[in-house]
Amino acid sequence: MKSSRHGHVVSLPRPAPPPFDAVGASPIDPLALYAGGIDTSDYVAGVGGALRRLIPSVGDLLDLGAGGGQLGAALRQQGRRWTAVEPSASMRDRLARLDPAPEIVAAGWENASVAPADTVLAANMPAPLTEPASFLARCRNLARRRVVWVVPAQNGPRGLCLAGCLPREWHGEDETPGVDIVMAGLAPADRTPVTAEIGWTFSLIVSDLPRLAAYLAGRLGWPEADPRRPVLFNHLAAQARPEQGVLRLSVPRRSAILIWSLT
Numbered sequence: 293m294k295s296s297r298h299g300h301v302v303s304l305p306r307p308a309p310p311p312f313d314a315v316g317a318s319p320i321d322p323l324a325l326y327a328g329g330i331d332t333s334d335y336v337a338g339v340g341g342a343l344r345r346l347i348p349s350v351g352d353l354l355d356l357g358a359g360g361g362q363l364g365a366a367l368r369q370q371g372r373r374w375t376a377v378e379p380s381a382s383m384r385d386r387l388a389r390l391d392p393a394p395e396i397v398a399a400g401w402e403n404a405s406v407a408p409a410d411t412v413l414a415a416n417m418p419a420p421l422t423e424p425a426s427f428l429a430r431c432r433n434l435a436r437r438r439v440v441w442v443v444p445a446q447n448g449p450r451g452l453c454l455a456g457c458l459p460r461e462w463h464g465e466d467e468t469p470g471v472d473i474v475m476a477g478l479a480p481a482d483r484t485p486v487t488a489e490i491g492w493t494f495s496l497i498v499s500d501l502p503r504l505a506a507y508l509a510g511r512l513g514w515p516e517a518d519p520r521r522p523v524l525f526n527h528l529a530a531q532a533r534p535e536q537g538v539l540r541l542s543v544p545r546r547s548a549i550l551i552w553s554l555t
């Protein structure tokens with residue numbers, strides 16, 4: 293890694309990460325699957341690149357719902373604090389393996405005991421959609437200079453991370469762009485214009501497609517004997533692109549960037 297002119301950390305090319313499901317027959321952790329997909333997607337390049345251009349000086353960074361920390365790692369400013377609030381133990385394990393690792397707070401945003409930071413980031417986490425007003429109030433309390441939310445903006449599913457590979461009648465999700473739900477949940481005085489919308493591709497490297505198909509069928513609530521299970525496997529197999537002995541499944545996504553400047 294090296295530092296850019298602004299002190300951001302610029303990632304140098306790294307060897308391809310292993311597929312998310314390379315090890316064992318343990319149940320698939322949905323957050324691990326998502327974070328593994330982020331490792332092999334252009335999310336950090338697209339959304340992180342846009343954020344770096346929009347926020348030349350991040351200062352101390354507080355990342356609420358940091359997940360695997362890929363976005364925080366791209367945004368953190370050398371010599372400034374980088375704190376990750378993360379309730380999931382598997383995501384905290386990933387965060388702890390980063391070099392350098394952030395300060396990790398094992399809590400949700402609701403009760404995390406953290407110091408204010410210049411930039412408070414919440415990217416692709418549930419609270420902006422489920423309780424935007426109270427979450428924004430909490431973010432504002434914790435932010436010295438700005439609050440930054442990255443929220444889904446695609447016309448399509450946004451719950452199950454591979455739902456975009458499936459027909460609507462299977463996933464049954466609401467397809468309203470998440471950003472519209474966020475705005476509708478905020479009082480007019482609390483809304484901020486969408487600063488940017490970035491298209492990217494959630495792209496997952498899969499070494500065991502039958503296992504992934506069984507996982508998705510389980511998440512859809514299909515019983516073991518459901519006759520759609522082999523159809524689901526074939527549906528995924530038809531979309532998967534072979535790549536060096538593994539398969540790649542891709543879903544187009546779109547993210548809206550919302551920024552509240554406090555200074």
Ligand SMILES: C[S@@+](CC[C@H](N)C(=O)[O-])C[C@H]1O[C@@H](n2cnc3c(N)ncnc32)[C@H](O)[C@@H]1O
Nearest residue numbers: 356357358359363379380383400401415416417
């Ligand atoms: C889809 S991941 C996004 C991770 C990361 N921010 C990114 O953009 O790649 C959502 C994250 O929000 C976290 N999360 C869920 N509920 C939370 C809460 N109440 N407080 C903080 N984080 C939460 C999850 O554990 C998960 O790591």
